[in-house]
Amino acid sequence: MQPTVASALRSALGALASSSTPRSDAEELLSRLLGSSRAQLNLLGARKLTRPEATRFATWLARRAAHEPVQYITGRAAFRDLDLAVEPRVLIPRPETEGLVEVVLEVLRAEAPRWAAPRVLDLGTGSGVVALALASEWPAADLTATDASAGALEVASANAAALGLAGRIRFLPGHWFEALGAQERFEVVVSNPPYIATSERDALPEDVRSFEPPQALFSGASGLDDAREIVEQAPRHLVPGGLLALELAEERVHQVAGSLQGAPGWQAVEVRDDLARRPRYLLARASVLR
Numbered sequence: 001m002q003p004t005v006a007s008a009l010r011s012a013l014g015a016l017a018s019s020s021t022p023r024s025d026a027e028e029l030l031s032r033l034l035g036s037s038r039a040q041l042n043l044l045g046a047r048k049l050t051r052p053e054a055t056r057f058a059t060w061l062a063r064r065a066a067h068e069p070v071q072y073i074t075g076r077a078a079f080r081d082l083d084l085a086v087e088p089r090v091l092i093p094r095p096e097t098e099g100l101v102e103v104v105l106e107v108l109r110a111e112a113p114r115w116a117a118p119r120v121l122d123l124g125t126g127s128g129v130v131a132l133a134l135a136s137e138w139p140a141a142d143l144t145a146t147d148a149s150a151g152a153l154e155v156a157s158a159n160a161a162a163l164g165l166a167g168r169i170r171f172l173p174g175h176w177f178e179a180l181g182a183q184e185r186f187e188v189v190v191s192n193p194p195y196i197a198t199s200e201r202d203a204l205p206e207d208v209r210s211f212e213p214p215q216a217l218f219s220g221a222s223g224l225d226d227a228r229e230i231v232e233q234a235p236r237h238l239v240p241g242g243l244l245a246l247e248l249a250e251e252r253v254h255q256v257a258g259s260l261q262g263a264p265g266w267q268a269v270e271v272r273d274d275l276a277r278r279p280r281y282l283l284a285r286a287s288v289l290r
């Protein structure tokens with residue numbers, strides 16, 4: 001007998017017992033499969049799944065039970081107001097990174113009288129989330145997005161085209177600032193760089209450890225190799241008073257902030273919390289007098 005939406009969801013909870021979030025996983029998988037929203041699933045309880053739908057749902061549940069992230073199974077991820085394509089060549093966008101976009105928007109609002117068309121650089125763009133959200137939410141911004149991974153840039157460019165934002169973002173391949181001309185300067189440099197120490201690998205959930213791209217996760221023995229390189233080179237690519245905004249591990253963000261306090265080239269160094277009240281964002285301004 002073909003299952004209804006309600007019975008398929010009930011049996012999915014058992015199949016996903018190994019997940020820490022079985023209900024939301026099951027609802028996300030089934031709503032994506034049916035092309036509905038999660039809220040609409042309640043109204044569809046009596047609807048029968050077609051045979052192909054039921055087969056596909058069973059396959060998806062088996063993949064999730066084997067720890068594959070929901071977003072890689074469905075190929076989609078939500079980020080702020082956007083719905084994006086994701087796949088194993090890119091990190092799955094995280095809620096914390098929505099907060100990184102928010103702190104950048106806050107500065108763009110405050111600086112709007114001075115920065116009419118702010119040049120914004122997103123380093124390590126992955127699926128393109130940060131650049132795409134900023135392009136969508138700050139129409140005056142002039143975006144550049146880079147990544148060392150050609151695969152990530154393909155995904156990000158395809159997302160930009162699908163969202164009608166391709167004309168707003170310049171995508172460049174390369175190692176951090178090496179993707180740019182030596183003289184290029186920006187009002188804002190934003191990045192969510194890799195920030196996990198290699199020694200922390202075994203402590204990561206299997207969903208992350210076995211499925212997400214290592215080059216998006218790990219940053220040397222300290223977890224700080226990439227953040228240190230970005231911080232060291234950023235002053236050469238920021239206008240005076242320009243903003244550097246980084247998302248970092250809560251265990252290390254104060255260490256990086258401490259290295260900038262009072263250092264030549266930097267002023268107004270601060271650490272901000274994410275929505276879960278964990279210190280995650282480092283904000284610093286390039287010195288006005290240099």
Ligand SMILES: C[S@@+](CC[C@H](N)C(=O)[O-])C[C@H]1O[C@@H](n2cnc3c(N)ncnc32)[C@H](O)[C@@H]1O
Binds near residue numbers: 094149193195
């Ligand atoms: C933590 S992921 C962030 C992706 C995306 N910005 C997000 O927030 O979902 C880090 C990104 O930096 C890129 N990356 C790693 N090392 C890099 C390097 N040396 N130069 C440029 N990009 C790099 C990775 O390919 C990955 O896409």
